[in-house]
Every structure is written in C-alpha cells, then in structure tokens.
Amino acid sequence: MIDLEAGSKQISVFPGSKPEAPAIYLNTFAGEGQAVWEAAQALGCPPFTLVAISNLDWNHDMAPWNSPPAFKNGEPCTGGADEYLQILTEEIVPVTEKKIHAVPGWRAIAGYSLAGLFALYAIYRTDKFSRVGSMSGSLWFPGMKEYIATHEPKRWPDCLYFSLGDKESKTRNPMLQTVRQNTEEIEAFYKARGTETTFQLNAGNHFDHAAERTARGICWLLNR
Numbered sequence: 001m002i003d004l005e006a007g008s009k010q011i012s013v014f015p016g017s018k019p020e021a022p023a024i025y026l027n028t029f030a031g032e033g034q035a036v037w038e039a040a041q042a043l044g045c046p047p048f049t050l051v052a053i054s055n056l057d058w059n060h061d062m063a064p065w066n067s068p069p070a071f072k073n074g075e076p077c078t079g080g081a082d083e084y085l086q087i088l089t090e091e092i093v094p095v096t097e098k099k100i101h102a103v104p105g106w107r108a109i110a111g112y113s114l115a116g117l118f119a120l121y122a123i124y125r126t127d128k129f130s131r132v133g134s135m136s137g138s139l140w141f142p143g144m145k146e147y148i149a150t151h152e153p154k155r156w157p158d159c160l161y162f163s164l165g166d167k168e169s170k171t172r173n174p175m176l177q178t179v180r181q182n183t184e185e186i187e188a189f190y191k192a193r194g195t196e197t198t199f200q201l202n203a204g205n206h207f208d209h210a211a212e213r214t215a216r217g218i219c220w221l222l223n224r
Contacts, residue, residue: 001034006095007087014050019102021047024218025088025129027062027115028054032211039215046222049104051096056084062114064121067142070175077141081118082125089126106130106158108221112214113206114138120148120160120186127155131224133217135163136206139186140179148186156195159224161217162187163200165208196224 004011012033016022026036033052040050056062061084063077097103108131109119116137121144123129139145162183169180187199198220202213 002099004095004099006091008055009053009087009092010055011092011096012050012052012054013096013100014052015100016047016049018047019100020105021049022106022108022222023049023051023097023104024108024110024133024221025051025093026053026214026218027056027109027111027118028052029056029058029113029115030054032112032214035211036214036218039212040218043215043219045215045219048218048222049100050218051092053088053092056115058114060084062111062118064117064141064147065143070138070140070173077114081121084118085122085125088122089128093128108133108218110135110161110214110218110221112136112210114141117141117144120144123153123155123157124148124151125154130155130158131160131221132157133161133214133221134183135161135214135217136165136168136210137162137183138179139182140176142175145182145186148189156193157190159196159221160187160190161198161200161220163202163213163217165202165204165206165213167205 060080065079067077110133116134
C-alpha cells in the first residue's frame with residue numbers, strides 16, 4: 001500500500017500486479033480501503049489498482065447540492081461535490097498515477113452510500129471515468145433522479161453497477177423510502193439508452209457488509 005496526500009485528502013493506493021491495470025477510484029467514509037481490497041482479492045477479481053480516498057467532508061464533498069437532513073438530528077448536505085471533484089480530477093488522479101508510474105487501462109469511480117451518489121453525479125461533470133459503481137447509493141437524494149433525466153453525461157459510461165440492501169427502503173423515513181424505486185428507475189434509464197447495467201439486491205440493511213458489497217461491485221465492473 002502507498003499512502004499519499006493531496007488536496008487535504010488521504011489517499012491509500014493498492015497497486016495492481018500490472019501497472020496498466022484498471023484503476024478504481026473509491027471515495028470512503030472512514031478509510032475502508034484495506035477491507036475492500038482484501039474482500040476483492042478474496043473474490044478473485046482481475047488485476048486492478050484501488051485508489052481509496054478518505055478524510056472527506058462527507059455531507060459536503062459527496063453532495064451535488066444542498067439538501068435538508070435525511071435523519072432526525074442529522075446534518076444537512078451542503079453541496080460541495082463540484083469543488084471536491086475538481087480536487088479529485090486535478091490533484092488526486094495526477095498525483096496517484098504519477099506515483100504508480102502508469103496510466104491505467106481505464107478508470108472507474110465507485111462508492112458506497114453518499115459516495116455512490118457522488119460516483120454517478122461525477123460522470124455529468126467530468127469525462128475521466130468510464131465505469132461507475134454505486135453500491136447502496138443514496139439515490140433517494142432529492143432531485144437526483146430528475147437531474148439524471150435532464151442532463152447529458154460528459155462521457156456515457158461503458159457500464160454501471162447498482163446495488164441496495166433489501167431492507168433499505170423498508171423504513172418510516174419518507175425520504176429514504178424512495179431509494180429502491182429511484183435506483184431501479186435510474187438503472188432502467190441507462191439500460192434503455194444501451195448502457196450495460198446491473199442491479200444487485202443484497203440481504204440486509206444499509207450498514208450490512210459494506211466492504212463485501214463494495215468489492216462485489218468492483219469485481220463486476222472489472223469483469224465487463
């Protein structure tokens with residue numbers, strides 16, 4: 001593992017066995033890179049480089065625009081995704097790829113929860129990523145489904161992976177209740193436009209087996 005820092009973010013790089021292997025840029029809540037890397041190896045994923053980014057201001061960096069708290073006593077989202085995406089594309093990606101002395105075969109952007117929302121939003125603001133993994137993505141986020149339907153990606157992705165826990169929408173929270181329907185409708189939107197997609201429904205709620213679910217999505221992207 002290689003530890004780097006750029007734009008005040010912590011970066012953990014797990015280099016693949018081949019320098020030109022694909023690179024998965026994974027935004028993490030609290031440095032889950034090691035757990036995801038180990039889970040991916042256990043699944044027998046093809047060679048890839050994992051770039052796990054942490055020290056994020058989660059409700060700011062991952063949010064496309066302002067949104068009220070999703071939970072009682074929760075923090076509001078203060079849309080800083082564009083600002084963070086600039087750091088990611090102009091600082092983190094170049095620093096990382098200089099360090100591993102290689103341009104990857106392709107880049108994917110992936111994440112869990114709000115980072116899964118951000119991964120999808122990112123392709124509307126940059127063309128650096130050709131595949132997307134949105135694992136238990138916060139696609140309940142107000143206005144996201146409508147944004148996708150009315151905006152053009154900077155680069156249509158080669159493929160997109162979506163997943164959810166089967167209990168995630170079974171909640172009294174009216175905002176979170178929409179997550180499964182929104183995810184299925186968003187997946188159908190891309191599929192109707194000829195993009196390869198999949199939607200995986202996992203047993204459990206949002207917080208069950210996050211590293212393993214993330215690794216499963218990464219492996220799917222790598223095997224396309």
